[in-house]
Amino acid sequence: MSRIDATFARLRTERRAALIPFVTAGDPSPQQTVPVMHALVKGGADVIELGVPFSDPMADGPVIQRSSERALKHGVGLRDVLASVAEFRRANGETPVVLMGYANPIERMGLAAFVAQARDAGVDGVLIVDYPPEESADWLAALDGSGIDPIFLLSPTSSEARIELVSRVARGYIYYVSLKGVTGAANIDTREVEAMVKRIRARSAVPVGVGFGIRDGKTARNVARVADAVVIGSRIVQEMSDAPNDAVARAEAVLREFRAAMDAAEAIA
């Protein structure tokens, strides 16, 4: 069983939702990336999404754009991201790591070369934001047999046909983008999220994570009641950029805040 599947299976028996933080590799600094990952686990992360910096992050809001720019200023590329995962794995064999990024850096390395190196580094899943299922034939073929899960997005505007399409190819978990907009935008409607998660579950057996626009414990608690995982990105990245020298401690503190709020929800439910 893959690390992602094992994690969700365990959480299901514990009747808890997964907490999935997102941080950009190389931000605030390349030296902090692995310590931040360990801090996130200490703070209560079940899965880590590690952003691969890209010069043109079209689907991201200002917080993650700037984070990507800072990482690129440090010269962080895909090879460095994979090296960080490998280093993290030397001390942590359980927590799944999902890379999240855009197609071009991966295509430049070459799909097959990337998959081989990602597997060796201990990557568990990859979400390529600008690879929808229709354009993913070569990508899925490259992943086949690697043990790395292709993670796909669904959104409030996804039709039944697209939910079906994504369900056929998604492994690990499906990432439901909870609002129209970019990462870090405000205000999500939990009832809409609940309705959509139901529609996705009707077609897919893989867990459904919800992200984009979850900035506080209360929202996370509400989402945790209706979904399998809660993804937190911009809020953590923002906290770390507010205090770059203290990023490791900040990352852990923010995660604890969300973890406590979400676990309180399970106690009620």
Next chain:
Amino acid sequence: MQGNPPDWAQYSLPDPRGHFGPYGGVFVAETLRAALDELTLAYAESREDPEFQRELAWDLEHFVGRPSPIYHARRLSEQAGGAQIYLKREDLNHTGAHKVNNTVGQALLARRMGKARVIAETGAGQHGVATATVAARYGMECVVYMGSEDMQRQAQNVYRMKLLGASVVPVESGSRTLKDALNEAMRDWVTHVENTFYIIGTVAGPHPYPMMVRDFNSVVGTECVAQMPAMSGRQPDAVLACVGGGSNAMGIFYAYIPQEKVKLIGVEAAGLGLDTGKHAASLSAGVPGVLHGNRTYLLQDANGQILETHSISAGLDYPGVGPEHAWLKDSGRAKYVSVTDDEALAAFHSLCRLEGIIPALESSHAIAYALKLAPTMRKDQILLVNLSGRGDKDMHTVGKASGIAF
């Protein structure tokens, strides 16, 4: 290239999913997918709708001023000392460039779809002005995204857009230029998708944009096919156009693709020289990759990060290129070359002095290559150059290059 050479007489790309061979496609986050599906459907319907086509034709004639003439540049040809050079006068269009052919089409489509708000990205400001113009014409709210760096370089165009009632939003992310403006416009679109139509200015972006922008600009080549026999007794030996994103080039190439005897030559911006790294020649010096929703040739570093570009002409300053050009290059149907800033400037001055036409610096790249090619050809051969825009907007840049400040 895989398989048999295409039957150019039956050319029908893109395929239904927006692919030109391995290029093009829909490489976008799921959040944009429904909007693109809606647009694809609405565009297909508009092509079959005689009322829409009638309205478009009327506006192209009465608002844009089409058809644009073809002009035989005799003195320029004489100086080149070979083939006869003919110019397709897109510089005579309303707003001074080919860009308005596309913005009229997309604005009419936006209206048909019931979208009251249009957005656009712009680099030099030409597409922004063309969008602000049609938004005023059709009474739509208009927001233009422009890199803050570009806003400083093109202050006059910023003012033009404001005069036309548009708001211009400075983009502070990335390199603060055209590619970042495009990213920001996409982010706006994904956030306001119900009431907003995104008018992309070039033959790039996710399907259906490369096809749709090409189709709206293809009036240029279609007119040439009809005009050339009357002007010169036959079709040209070669058609030349500058290529940044590639909309004016696709506009004049498209009708000629099935006529294999007519060579198609795209001219990219070599900036300070291809070997300096300071250029914008994606097809000549780039590597295929994925950016802005499609697969195409890109200027990128070894890590797959998109590079900043340089050209004296802001309209060619883009690190990608339309996917159909990528396919025309690989398949051999079109040839892509490049000319430097200095060569383009020299051609700019030649056209000013010999023909009384001040060309856009973008178009000057195509003129420059025509001036190189003509002397290698016979006097009875014909080059047709798309003079895609006029140069009034470039006074500041040309003056600076000549050591004159305003």
